[in-house]
Amino acid sequence: MTLTADSTPPLPANDRPDAPAHGGTVDYVVEQLRDGMLQGRFAPGQRLVEADLTRELRVSRGPLREAFRRLSAEGLIEIVPHRGALVRRLTQREMTELFQIRSSLEALAARLAAAGVADPEVRARFEADIAPIWNDGPRMASLDYIDENHRFHDAIVAASGNAQLLRLTRQLRLPVLMYQLIGSLKAENIAASLAEHRAIARAILAGDGAAAERCVTAHLRRAVGIAEAMPERVFGR
Template sequence: MPPRSYLPDPVETEQVAGRKRGSTVDYVVQRVRDALLSGRLALGQRLIEADMTQELGVSRGPWREAMRRLEAEGVVELIPNRGALVRRLSRQDIIDRFRIRQSLEGLAASLAASRMAEPGQGERFRAALQLRDGMTAETAAPRVANFRLHRAIAEGAGNAQLLELITQLWGAELRGPEHATYWQASAAEHDRIIDAVLAGDAAAAEQAMRQHLGAVLDRLLAAPEAESPWSRRGL
């Protein structure tokens, strides 16, 4: 039986072969972030070094450097004699992150909308979305579409430092609960954001994104505990 795969197939990334050390560390960091967002890694899950380095095809040095970076970002915890664990988030952690995300992703939506007049920018934005449909299906598709929407806007802002700050805030809450009602509400909100961005209406795009993230937080706070992205310990 082949070993369990913890990490999703890389999306829009290069192969590790021929990378410099720094880019290999970046590769590991991105793969772990993607695994958390896709649901392949759970809060509190131990990241077994031997398994992960074998799956990624990297050595222990870059792996450990990547774990130190993810610890600094609050994604993992490094426990003596146990290694790295995906950090558990408290209820207040989630609330605090959403408040910051409203400001940063609202700014990103505004900047993305303001760039729609640039040649080819609208086409690139549409291509980055890829999955505007399927947001109500009870499959992995809603999570993927959700992630691509937020990533497309963050990248569409054209500000590398803003993109880095935003991606550091994304965690398990970006996946959302596993039922259609949650995604139906998000899909309608996403449509308003997308329409405002494509129309080049910076003010409307920012407002739509801020309202969306506020509504998502409200839905998460109202969800049954079993569907919440935080740990019991943090309540």
Template sequence: MENLTDQSEQGRVRGATVDYLLHRVRQGILQGLYAPGQRLIEADLTREFGVSRGPLREALHRLAADNLLEIVPNRGAIVRRLSMREMLELFSIRIALECLAVQEGTANLSDQAIRARFETDIQPIWLPEQRVPSGDYIAENKAFHDAIIRASGNETLAVVTNQLQLPLLMFQLSKKLTIANIAASLNEHRSIAQAMLDGDATAAETRMRQHLERARSIAFEMPSQVFRAEPKS
């Protein structure tokens, strides 16, 4: 009986360690600490987090199942890098989903509690400071889009949108981020938000579509080596 108790406790400890590693490595990827295409060295991570290789490998395989990592034979875990086709397809899906979110979110802003939460969530977009290409801007960008999804009240939409890994996509595009196109993006955020607050769902949807289509067009200007090669048929 004592052995079973010990094994159960060891299982809980291991599970907590795996969950901790999942959170830390996922945040590292989504915050840009680990870049698309970067190999994650197990020895470095075990030393950094003070853990053994077993829980780390389990966490890395679970992140691979979430499409944040790729497990490559003889190379180990590599932060997933999108191909040009994958990136364009993700943008097409995002456009459809976020236009829906804008429509539903705008309708829901007639509820004062939802409106107050939305205004609080998007408050950073009104700050006048100039943004520069950085992880901070990518986090601000994600927070704005998340605020619209939250205002929609559509929980399934939130789950599906989260699976698209917006920050991962944005970090791969980060080589094309400039102060000028960040400023343009911020102005578009403000325009979308104002249309929603004004109750104009048609204008908000049009502006969201234009915003994401402009972001998608940036991919066409990027050098091919930024993208993962398409598998040969």
């Protein structure tokens, strides 16, 4: 099947979710659409076709449209008159502002995590969650790298023990953010990011909250610089 900006690719047969009981729920549809954005099935700027999605998710138009409204309120999609729902493409300013906010929140999370890993259970879970960063294999600009990156940052916030931080940082780490950037990332960007992840992890595991905070701040400041240097075609207007 050839994809266009106005087509929604079908799920592979083995990956199609079972429809929820009682004809579907809004929460179910929201979750499926979010996952599709994270996995790259729905790209920034792509139109979400109601007919395709109701068939693939086996739900009616009512829950689907309510899911669109929720995701629009969260900033993940936009509803355009006469076009319908589109996966949102962030502007350069929006992307920079999101990274700036994340920098403050995740620096706090890293400092708290450095204290949190004094608990053996928290430490063991953190070490297990971040294990992929110690793999020396090459990283490609791919969905696998996006997933590893998200898991690493989630592990830091989880180790902080602050549930509200986890909620806020996940909202700010929009799936479309990384997917929008991924095609323009260079190998050296990914290598530098991995080195920074390892430095952050070492500081947290050493219980050095100040160093962990500094490392996260520097890491996300560099991300802002990368976003600001991206070509205009990457961004919305």
